[in-house]
Amino acid sequence: SSRQALEQARVAVEELDDMKATAKRLEEENGDLRRQARQAEKEQRSLRSRAEGLQEERLLAEGQGLREQSQAQVARVASLEVSGGHGGHGGRC
Secondary structure, eight states: OHHHHHHHHHHHHHHHHHHHHHHHHHHHHHHHHHHHHHHHHHHHHHHHHHHHHHHHHHHHHHHHHHHHHHHHHHHHHHHHHHHHTTTTOTTOO
16 A cells, blocks of 8 residues: 555656656747747837838838829920920921
């Protein structure tokens, strides 16, 4: 009977050691996952910032393109006015 009690105690100690090892492994995995999550958040912030920068560049480029189109249009209108005869009649009678 005492032999059986000793065997049960030994089995219980082994199970406890296994549980401690499992708990330690889970804590380490948890730490790794937390580090990965922090890294992912950092990368996400970086990507968001980069995307905002690219969108700003795109908007500036679109604005520049519209400005250039507007200036070209103004130049065409001015050219038409000069050749169209404000002052020189340009061949129109």
